[in-house]
Amino acid sequence: DEIGDASKKLGDASYNFAKEVDWNNGIFLQAPGKFQPLKALKAIDKMIEMGAAADPKLLKAAAEAHHKAIGSISGPNGVTSRADWDEVNAALGRVVASVPKAKVMAVYDAVKDITDPKVPAYMKSLVNGPDAEKAYQGFLEFKDVVAKNQVTAASAPAVVPSGDKIGAAAKQLSDASYPFIKDIDWLSDIYLKPLPGKTAPETLKAIDKMIVMGAKMDGNLLKAAAEAHHKAIGSVDSKGVTSAADYEAVNAALGRLVASVPKETVMDVYNSMAKIVDPTVTNNMFSKVNPLDAVAAAKGFYTFKDVVQASQ
Ligand code: DGD
Ligand code: CLA
Ligand code: PID
Ligand code: PID
Ligand code: PID
Ligand code: PID
Ligand code: PID
Structure with a gap:
């Protein structure tokens, strides 16, 4: 071409x-x-x-x-x-x-x-x-x-699934984790800091696994997830926190997206991230929020993942 x-x-x-x-x-x-x-x-x-x-x-x-x-x-x-x-x-x-x-x-x-x-x-x-x-x-x-060679009109919007098990589970997850979401300092610059002790080539390996996962995702569900994030950004408050309803829609969209790729592809991302994310990083994140809220969110996530896996 x-x-x-x-x-x-x-x-x-x-x-x-x-x-x-x-x-x-x-x-x-x-x-x-x-x-x-x-x-x-x-x-x-x-x-x-x-x-x-x-x-x-x-x-x-x-x-x-x-x-x-x-x-x-x-x-x-x-x-x-x-x-x-x-x-x-x-x-x-x-x-x-x-x-x-x-x-x-x-x-x-x-x-x-x-x-x-x-x-x-x-x-x-x-x-x-x-x-x-x-x-x-x-x-x-x-x-x-x-x-x-450029188009003049955008491609059609995504078809958003409804009435599925992941959607119902996303409501449970979101109810359980929204207090934790409100505890997080979304406007901090800490998320731009380099991961302690990690070089760019080491970090790139984990990014590569995310790219591989992205390339395997269902295109319609990826588009739907992007649209859900766009909507969620539209409802953020002065602290950067989106509404409960938009947060739920993001979780549902991401759960469906994860379910559209094989489990091993997801675990490749997790395992490569675990290699570069030191426990000091997760402990530091945990130290800045209400621990009960974080534990409730974590329980919600580990329950949600079983529903995702069942549709995978
Ligand atoms: C976490 C994960 C969040 C970590 C947040 C930091 C991530 C930073 C990512 C760096 C980004 C770099 C790329 C972007 C750069 C762009 C540049 C252009 O806190 C673990 C260990 C490994 C943790 C690290 C791996 C995280 C991988 C997450 C996927 C990555 C997504 C992609 C991110 C970036 C981009 C997004 C687009 O898993 O995790 C905490 C857990 O740590 C705590 O450990 C777990 C154990 O693994 C588990 O086995 C279990 O023991 C659990 O559960 C505790 O703790 C127990 C019960 O079993 C549960 O049932 C429940 O009751 C629970 O307790 C309640 O507390
Ligand atoms: Mg996201 C994930 C921010 C746009 C697709 N994204 C994440 C989180 C972080 C984030 C909160 C990575 C760090 C982490 O795991 O913390 N995204 C974020 C921002 C924006 C954005 C600020 C800007 C608009 N994303 C975006 C877009 C897409 C995605 C446009 C494409 C559609 N994003 C995407 C995917 C994933 C993320 C596919 C993830 O898998 C990852 C994630 O959340 O992994 C868990 C911890 C997570 C949170 C604080 C928020 C989620 C809360 C959960 C549901 C409950 C909490 C559980 C527990 C306490 C902590 C996690 C344990 C762990 C082992 C899973
Ligand atoms: C314009 C004016 C309008 C009309 C228009 C228009 C065009 C816009 C365009 C366009 C934007 C555009 C962007 C392009 C970007 C290309 C970027 C390429 C990047 C390549 C990389 C390769 C690599 C790697 C990799 C990671 C490694 C580094 C590398 C590390 C840490 C102007 C038409 C709308 C083409 C990054 C991936 C291996 C280098 O708007 O009137 O036409 O094109 O090895 O990372 O090692
Ligand atoms: C543990 C111990 C057991 C119990 C257990 C356990 C936990 C396992 C876990 C866990 C696995 C896990 C996985 C997670 C995966 C997250 C994946 C995120 C992927 C992000 C991507 C980003 C991107 C994009 C995007 C698309 C683009 C490409 C990119 C295109 C075509 C330890 C509980 C079972 C959290 C893919 C999306 C924009 C790169 O096993 O006893 O706890 O979490 O830009 O692609 O545009
Ligand atoms: C100027 C003055 C004139 C002359 C001129 C001029 C220059 C104009 C220019 C220029 C325009 C321009 C545009 C560029 C645009 C770059 C866009 C980059 C987009 C990045 C994206 C990232 C992402 C992802 C991704 C997909 C995910 C979502 C994301 C889904 C569904 C001034 C020269 C004409 C450079 C989209 C890709 C992973 C966010 O006009 O006199 O010089 O440059 O994750 O989507 O998952
Ligand atoms: C597991 C074990 C395997 C089986 C498996 C498995 C599952 C993996 C899974 C899963 C991963 C997964 C990830 C999910 C992530 C959800 C993330 C939600 C993020 C929501 C946000 C909302 C917001 C905003 C926004 C930007 C604002 C901040 C906010 C700023 C600066 C475990 C099934 C493979 C669901 C970030 C967007 C507006 C808060 O791997 O055996 O099941 O789900 O307002 O930013 O203000
Ligand atoms: C612990 C022990 C277990 C139980 C447990 C536990 C807790 C773990 C925890 C926790 C993990 C955790 C992670 C959090 C992650 C938050 C991530 C937020 C990302 C935000 C971003 C924002 C941004 C932007 C943006 C662009 C800007 C830059 C930024 C530029 C150029 C310890 C409970 C499981 C909270 C990326 C998008 C605006 C930075 O594991 O037994 O408690 O919390 O402004 O770009 O400016």
Whole structure:
């Protein structure tokens, strides 16, 4: 396709730049300016809306391309192979082309809103400047090909299941865990801190397992889960807490999503996360909430998972 061809030209223009970026740099975990969690949540919300509008088949292909690219990483900077770099660009270009332009620009504008204007120049100062300029020029040409192939209407909204066992179990889980949800400090910057003692390549292994799980998920249920999160973000209070009803809808959507992949795929995520999440992290989280609320939530979760497993 045209986007695939254009990705080769983009690769010619940008792979030198890709090799110069230190992909393992901890700086990418930082907020790109002043820490403004509620504004950042708005930017994430725009990404969720874009993801929900995208063609599920193309999202799946993009997840697969990222998984493959993680497999060909080499060198201290963590760069993928030239061929996989091109494949990721092509896959993302196709995702972008599957949503209306306004949804893409809404992400751009919302991210711009939380990004200090000095960030781009600082990023450029870390690489060879002319290579960054060449890559940007290549991106501008690529985007014209994407725009030419872009849809004008979003894909149809998800079909949301109802009257199922997971929906009923989600009500129980949500009633049991909403007090815990209200105890959590959602506006803290602790969630942007690196995991103690873990390097980027170690963390990437766990992310890779999530990508693999995402690629196996039912596309309609993934879209439904994204829509449920978008709705939930719409009802957050000044502390970032969503309504009880929207919280329940998120749990139901995520339970159905988990049930759409094999148990081993879910356990691969859990086991790889358990390798990088030290008990000091979970204990620290626990120390900041009402312990009775956390235990009630945990009981709710371990009951819920049996219902999910039964539909898996
Ligand atoms: C937890 C899990 C929450 C941990 C929160 C921190 C996670 C941070 C994730 C880092 C993100 C990095 C990626 C994002 C970066 C993006 C960058 C671009 O507190 C365990 C041990 C292992 C815990 C770590 C693994 C967590 C994996 C969770 C899935 C990951 C999801 C993905 C996250 C990121 C992205 C999302 C999109 O399981 O877990 C607490 C448990 O810890 C406590 O241990 C459990 C035992 O495992 C279990 O066997 C049992 O003993 C239980 O139960 C206690 O404790 C007992 C009874 O058996 C129950 O019936 C019940 O009564 C209970 O007691 C009541 O207390
Ligand atoms: Mg989510 C999970 C935040 C958007 C899909 N997501 C999580 C949690 C965290 C979170 C609360 C990971 C850390 C953790 O396990 O804490 N997501 C979060 C935010 C946003 C977002 C802030 C922003 C909008 N997510 C989002 C989108 C999608 C997903 C758009 C795609 C549709 N997310 C997704 C999945 C999963 C998460 C598939 C998870 O599996 C993971 C999770 O919750 O695992 C348990 C602990 C969890 C909580 C504090 C909230 C859940 C409360 C449960 C139901 C009860 C509590 C049990 C116990 C006390 C602690 C967990 C024990 C553990 C062993 C399971
Ligand atoms: C400017 C000035 C003009 C010239 C110009 C110009 C530049 C405009 C630009 C630009 C626009 C632009 C847009 C970009 C957009 C990037 C979008 C990224 C989206 C990320 C998402 C992430 C996600 C996911 C995912 C799917 C999940 C949801 C999420 C489901 C269903 C200024 C040059 C024209 C770069 C969507 C993918 C996992 C949230 O106009 O004179 O330069 O860049 O998890 O969805 O699960
Ligand atoms: C524009 C203007 C509108 C019209 C429009 C428009 C276009 C927007 C577009 C577009 C946005 C867009 C985005 C693209 C992004 C590509 C990103 C590629 C990333 C590749 C990576 C590869 C890798 C790895 C990996 C992880 C490793 C690092 C690496 C570590 C720690 C402008 C059309 C709407 C194409 C990250 C995955 C292995 C490097 O909005 O008027 O056209 O395209 O090895 O991580 O090692
Ligand atoms: C233990 C001991 C026993 C008792 C027990 C026990 C507990 C086991 C547990 C547990 C397992 C477990 C699993 C959990 C899994 C969570 C998985 C989360 C996945 C997140 C993903 C994120 C993503 C995306 C997304 C889609 C994108 C890709 C991504 C596309 C196509 C220890 C109780 C049995 C919690 C997949 C969603 C946006 C990466 O066994 O005695 O306690 O928890 O962006 O894909 O866009
Ligand atoms: C298990 C054991 C295997 C069998 C198995 C199994 C099950 C795994 C499961 C499962 C995993 C799982 C995960 C679920 C996670 C639910 C997470 C809910 C999160 C809700 C949120 C709501 C909100 C918001 C929001 C953003 C705001 C904060 C809030 C800010 C900054 C165990 C079956 C494989 C259900 C986060 C979105 C508005 C609170 O593996 O043997 O069954 O379920 O307002 O953010 O304000
Ligand atoms: C213990 C012992 C067992 C019993 C048990 C137990 C307790 C475990 C616990 C607990 C685990 C736990 C985990 C919690 C996790 C919360 C995760 C929240 C994530 C929030 C995010 C918010 C955000 C944003 C956002 C984008 C911004 C950055 C952020 C930028 C650029 C010990 C009870 C099981 C509470 C990710 C989205 C706005 C950070 O296990 O016997 O009690 O709690 O602002 O992006 O700014």
